[in-house]
Amino acid sequence: MSSSLFQSLPDLAAAIHNGAKLAIPKESSGAAMAATRELLRRGVSDLHLLCVPVGGMQADVLIGAGCVATLESSAVSLGEFGAAPRFCDAVRAGKIKMLDSTCPAIYAGLQAAEKGLPFMPLRGIVGSDLVAHRDDWRLIENPFSPHDTIIALAAIQPDVALFHAPCADRFGNVFIGRDRELMTLAHASRATLVTVEEIVDCDLLGDVSTASGTIPSLYLSAIAQAQHGAAPYGFHDHYADDEATLARYALEAGTQVGFDRFIRAWINESQPPIAMAV
Amino acid sequence: MTEPATETEFSATELLICTIAELLRGVRHVAVGAASPIPGSAALLARAQSSGATRVSILGSPRHNSFTDGGVELFDLAAQGRIDAFFLGGGQIDGQGNINLVGAGNYPNVDVRWPGSFGSAYLYFLVPRVILFREEHTRRVMVPKVDFVSAPGTSNDGVYRRGGPYAMVTRLGVFGFDRDRRRFKLRSVHPGHTLEEILDNTGFELTLPDQCEFTRVPEFAELELVRSKVRQEVAAVYPRFAAQL
Numbered sequence: 008m009s010s011s012l013f014q015s016l017p018d019l020a021a022a023i024h025n026g027a028k029l030a031i032p033k034e035s036s037g038a039a040m041a042a043t044r045e046l047l048r049r050g051v052s053d054l055h056l057l058c059v060p061v062g063g064m065q066a067d068v069l070i071g072a073g074c075v076a077t078l079e080s081s082a083v084s085l086g087e088f089g090a091a092p093r094f095c096d097a098v099r100a101g102k103i104k105m106l107d108s109t110c111p112a113i114y115a116g117l118q119a120a121e122k123g124l125p126f127m128p129l130r131g132i133v134g135s136d137l138v139a140h141r142d143d144w145r146l147i148e149n150p151f152s153p154h155d156t157i158i159a160l161a162a163i164q165p166d167v168a169l170f171h172a173p174c175a176d177r178f179g180n181v182f183i184g185r186d187r188e189l190m191t192l193a194h195a196s197r198a199t200l201v202t203v204e205e206i207v208d209c210d211l212l213g214d215v216s217t218a219s220g221t222i223p224s225l226y227l228s229a230i231a232q233a234q235h236g237a238a239p240y241g242f243h244d245h246y247a248d249d250e251a252t253l254a255r256y257a258l259e260a261g262t263q264v265g266f267d268r269f270i271r272a273w274i275n276e277s278q279p280p281i282a283m284a285v
Numbered sequence: 286m287t288e289p290a291t292e293t294e295f296s297a298t299e300l301l302i303c304t305i306a307e308l309l310r311g312v313r314h315v316a317v318g319a320a321s322p323i324p325g326s327a328a329l330l331a332r333a334q335s336s337g338a339t340r341v342s343i344l345g346s347p348r349h350n351s352f353t354d355g356g357v358e359l360f361d362l363a364a365q366g367r368i369d370a371f372f373l374g375g376g377q378i379d380g381q382g383n384i385n386l387v388g389a390g391n392y393p394n395v396d397v398r399w400p401g402s403f404g405s406a407y408l409y410f411l412v413p414r415v416i417l418f419r420e421e422h423t424r425r426v427m428v429p430k431v432d433f434v435s436a437p438g439t440s441n442d443g444v445y446r447r448g449g450p451y452a453m454v455t456r457l458g459v460f461g462f463d464r465d466r467r468r469f470k471l472r473s474v475h476p477g478h479t480l481e482e483i484l485d486n487t488g489f490e491l492t493l494p495d496q497c498e499f500t501r502v503p504e505f506a507e508l509e510l511v512r513s514k515v516r517q518e519v520a521a522v523y524p525r526f527a528a529q530l
Contacts, residue, residue: 035345036356059356061400061401061403080401081401081402081403081404082386082400082401082402082403083400084401086319086320087525090398090399091400094398095398098388098393098394098395098398099394099395099396099397101393101394105393107401107402108402109402109403109405109406109407109435110356111357111360112406112407114355114356114357114360129407130364130407130410130445131406131407131409131410131411132406132407132410133410134434134437134440134441134444135406135434135436136387136392136433136434136435137402137435140392140393154442154443155443155445156443156444185347185352185353187353187354187355187356187357187358188355188356189355190355191355191357
């Protein structure tokens with residue numbers, strides 16, 4: 008067992024330094040909300056937050072708490088609970104630098120990084136106003152075919168990727184199942200921090216049915232167990248959305264005062280008991 | 286034009302579902318983005334009507350989505366030509382088919398900020414039948430010129446493009462899009478609404494047909510499918526929506 012990989016939640020969150028380019032996945036792939044709470048407790052600042060490829064409450068709370076200097080995302084919303092109020096407010100007021108993107112461009116930038124390439128070309132996008140506001144996107148000519156303008160997107164290499172996953176084995180391998188963008192994220196990022204629902208006694212790489220959906224420990228920097236670590240978001244078959252809390256957030260975060268009140272209570276909520284089995 | 290006689294009662298939502306399903310006729314594979322219950326229901330209806338020949342992928346639904354390559358798979362499928370139809374909306378849509386999902390006002394510090402462009406700046410270029418769906422049909426949505434082009438309706442020569450606007454469906458009517466002339470053409474007015482209402486609420490010029498038609502009223506068999514099989518299937522993705530259907 009690689010014991011140094013397994014850390015407490017506060018220690019894991021401490022690896023996210025001020026000014027880091029921090030990548031987080033869309034909620035349905037596993038938002039590390041318990042770790043985000045640790046970041047709020049600590050008061051991390053000046054993050055370049057990259058949403059892969061869209062953000063929700065996790066991005067909104069980091070923005071509302073003043074942790075974010077630059078936001079790179081294709082969209083931020085609370086889904087069926089409506090607009091992301093702190094995001095909308097911060098953009099209107101010019102409190103954050105916004106790098107508006109489009110979903111496949113974020114994946115392509117990460118894929119460039121995982122291949123060690125300076126950029127990745129991608130179809131579409133030419134003629135969108137997004138291009139004019141991105142220094143890291145360039146229109147180039149297809150070198151193989153004349154009269155074909157194509158966009159080149161600079162590689163995106165996050166300093167840290169942070170997400171929540173179903174389980175890790177004692178060797179530090181992390182199961183992600185179908186959420187393959189988490190694999191791309193781990194490949195592309197300098198450091199990958201993962202919270203997991205549970206730590207299992209099997210070898211995830213020893214069984215072909217789990218191996219193909221497993222990030223090998225070589226990509227991982229830290230793992231912390233956090234039961235209900237994605238709450239108030241639901242997490243696969245483990246638990247459903249805490250709709251009451253999500254709805255209350257959407258309402259209270261409508262003003263900065265309401266947001267501050269919500270966050271004070273939220274970060275002080277007692278955590279569910281965590282088995283310190285490792 | 287005279288109001289068609291309606292033998293069967295149906296809701297405005299059911300009309301939209303049946304109308305969109307008709308636009309999906311013959312499609313091999315339709316993908317539906319997140320939080321799109323009406324297009325999702327229409328896609329499931331089209332699948333039922335095609336006896337399963339039309340494949341449906343609904344994002345965010347483990348049950349109606351066979352993707353195993355992560356979030357990038359939808360976009361790779363589109364690039365491979367394996368997605369024939371997709372839905373886009375817009376906080377603003379203009380007469381050239383440009384869509385704005387970013388915000389109203391001067392970018393970046395817009396007056397009203399919307400979530401963002403999602404995959405529109407890519408899929409609009411690559412999916413042959415993009416159906417613009419926006420229930421609200423007012424002059425604040427249907428504008429002469431969008432404040433920000435998330436994705437352009439058309440492209441000049443030298444830009445790879447095999448997709449774009451195929452039709453637009455709103456609460457008032459159905460519109461086609463002429464890619465050469467770069468403008469919308471009114472196809473039909475929904476029952477209960479008028480041409481005048483459409484013109485009053487559209488901030489750009491439309492091509493009008495010689496003879497103005499009403500949108501086809503759903504047949505009883507279609508409504509039965511919507512109320513049984515489709516409602517059951519869509520409940521797995523949008524339970525709240527299905528309960529109201």
